[in-house]
Amino acid sequence: MGLLNEKTIGEIVKEAASLFPNREAYVYPEHGIRKTYKEFDAETDELAKAFIGMGIQKGEHIAIWSDNKREWLLSQFATGKMGAVLVTVNTNYQEKELEYLLQQSDSTTLILCESFKSTSYLDIIRAICPEIITSKKGNIQSEKLPHFKRVIVMSENDYPGIYKWSEFVAFANKVSDEALDEYLEALHNDDVINIQYTSGTTGFPKGVMLSHKNIVNNGQLVGDYIHLTEHDRLCIPVPFFHCFGCVMGTIASVTHGTTMVIIEQFDAGKVLKMVQDEKCTALHGVPTMFIAELNHPDFKQFDLSSLRTGIMAGSICPIEVMKKVIEDMGASEITIAYGQTETSPVITQTKTDDAIEKRVSSVGKAHPGVEVKIIDPATGEDIPAGVPGELCTRGYLVMQGYYKNEEATNSTIDDNGWLHTGDIAVMDDEGYIDITGRIKDMVIRGGENIYPKEVEEFLYQHPSIQDVQVVGVPDQKYGEELMAWVILKSGENLTPEALREYCKGKISYHKIPKYIEFIDAYPMTASGKIQKFLLREMSKKRVEV
Template sequence: MSSILDVTVGGMLEEMARRFPANDALVYPDRGLRYSYAEFDALCDRIARGLLALGVKKGDHVAIWATNVPEWVVLQFATAKMGAVLVTVNTNYKSSELEYILQQSDATCLFLVQGFKDTDYVATLNEVVPELAGSRPGQLACARLPYLKQVVFIGGGAPAGMLAFAELEALADQVSPAQLAQVKATLDPQDVINMQYTSGTTGFPKGVMLTHHNIVNNGYNIGECMRFSEQDRLCIPVPFFHCFGCVLAVLACVTHGSTMVPVETFSAEAVLKTVAAERCTALHGVPTMFIAELEHPAFDKYDLTSLRSGIMAGSPCPIEVMKRVIRDMHATEITIAYGQTESSPVITQTRTDDPIELRVATVGRALPHVEVKIVDIETGATLPPGKQGELCTRGYHVMKGYYKMPEATAAAIDGDGWLHTGDLAVMDENGYCKITGRIKNMIIRGGENIYPREIEEFLYTHPAISDVQVYGVPDRKFGEEVMAAIKIKEGVQLTEDEVKAFCKGRIANYKIPRYVRFVDEYPMTASGKIQKFKLREMAIRELQLEEAAAIETA
């Protein structure tokens, strides 16, 4: 078993730049962009100096709201080199979610692109921070966000009140390499370096604090499970703001000197084209991405024979899809990984040499240096193989905690250091796990974690709604879709379209209920608890979703 690495994120990159200076580190074929490890490391150093010149200090929180642009990866390492904590913002967020995260994270600096899909990020930020347009770059004073001082624009020509990314790079000349080296010398692998927001049963997202130690070791062991080396080239269509992008992809590559080949925004054909053009040996994706690639009309046009490995994760993986990826995409060593943001994120992963039935029907076994146990939900006692209970994990990968939420941290990590995942699982005698359900009724739609309570809290603000229950129903394409069962107040009327219109632009599109039904009562237990599983069963019958519900997953 490999030993645990005691190195910072920046230190890891520097080691690879020494070992494989000429190897491709980061490649964007459509931009004609190709950095070797030596060039990429030098650029990250330069941006780290630019951040210091900007006044960003070790321990400051720097938020990024962007698609998979090159600057994202550069910032992941530049912030790590000078000790700032990178706060990742979901690209699908709208105004209320952005404001909450900037406020809760105490972010002093925000990097953003122009926008994504139907959201204009610049307009959204100006709505949240009306003072921005009239302020000089670096001198923002916002009543609602007192910590936020700097906004840096990724792209050509900075909007009012913002600094352009190119100007940040030019600022590097004000800070010498020796000054940066002094800061690097103060960094500790146990420092928090990454903060990702995950929704919780309390309804509002929680900032998961991850250290260099957490994510470097998790990335390294994920790469080991795929047998990565400096020869590998990974196509990355999953978003960087998720651990899937910044740990399972970026750090799995950088800990092995492998090449990162990102796709800026997912499209099935862009992935097929990238894999073929760059002869990628590995591909990551959530099941919906692999399905879209396999079913693309031009699938046969692209040569995917270079593929060997990769990861399917993010939501339950249909067994038939795994088989097709192995057969039709030539990814004979594709793996499945399972975990959550709080565990950096991977807890278990299949291995490339596992027999096919284990690789398609389980989520694998614990990574090296990671402990896993299944406990009885009622008593907390450890269960024997074959018994269903809650999956708990302990090791280097468990988060430092939730930012400014000690009670929530204590509820997630017990006194013995075990992280309680809230997921139901069964483990066999060889340690291979199957995820069988969720204790907390989280919905996983196309790799996005959706917490019903957050949507319920939002819908309660509608003047016509007296009560609402949100839950997941099976879906062939996304794994699950959001459904809301709503009770309306006496004497008022409300339609399904009106509910959806109320959500539009105020919560992320993927959280807007696909199905809405109006009810007079909810199924209850004898003690008065609402039974969401019964609502789900009723919906499966009413919407005739039996076929989607029967799809087998690992």
């Protein structure tokens, strides 16, 4: 494909401001904040000048650690105008994880909110870098973090050694509009502009380097698939630190002149109220978010009639949940997207006019200009339609690599440019893809390959079950057995025996979970993904007892 969009992140803001100056760019209903695209362009110009005025250079690494605050949104597009690389930090991080990220990423600057939920971010950064308290602002000299110079807080409270937000913004006064224009013109769409750390379920997190080209085009395509226009209003409850928020959410919106209706931290009731009050036409979420919304006690009280489309992604989407979002929420054009951070993130997506079976049971086909193939993970050979294997992809969407980790880059992207996803997929004759799990999630019971997703899809149909996750546990006789972790709907009762009885005669005997546990909530990442590796660890402990 000829690239859809050659623009940099800064340029897409300028374009939206010239095409739709008086359209709302973003709304924070909780704070009564509404800004047009013209105002958004001016705000991000000012912030870009502030970064330059502080002495931050193109290519310098700026870490950002916060929930979906307005300052996060403005920083994303301001760095996109002057060329600093935004390093996104998971809101759930604690001291050791943040220290690792700041060291590994060579970040010179950290922008943070004061706290998140019950965690004081200020206490954490001062524990890592006690020198902050006695340092002159902007001149931190840390033993542990040799590149680290400055901290900016999203607040007007005074803290020693830390710039408050207004002090940071004041640096813009040192920089002319002409100087900012020079920065903007010096950017190239192949420049790395974003580093996102993968969740690190295997070893330490790796910093995925993404360019303007990677994420502008992916955001553009994702928005095209759900037919976003300047008349749409997209509710974004997914976190910005993840590609779902800052590519499929913010960049998809800006490339289409769409209004972003932003919620700082996910809450099912708040999402439903925002969709109703702001007349949102689109809603993004991971399956667990949609499940929480559908099961909200006041769900039927909300008027969701404005809702048309959106994206469910982030983990495997249960067919039953997808059907309910279409039928009960009225999002008749909702799509499923699949990908990973290393692919900017979306590889495949369903279309709004795909047959309903395809829309609820597959992750669609590869995006335009994206190559996909399914290989035998053992031999590397291509395998035919209908046979499960590892999904590989190639094209504009493939990351620039992992920051300072050539070995991991080379083991993920082969010599021919194919990125190996580690996901098991099946492609049908028409090119539609079904993801059956991670290679490491597959359960081998007595030589039979079992894909947990298939068992989960079946169990979801039980009227008492709200959510279910299936993992493998070690077994002396069969090598592995299945364990199901079940969340029941409010007020429902179910026993393991009754659930096994329900399975008999409907699915193969070897797919009926030997172990069934009931649980109130799953261990989750901050982006709403279920941490199956933690469920596996919990399962092993239960079985050993």
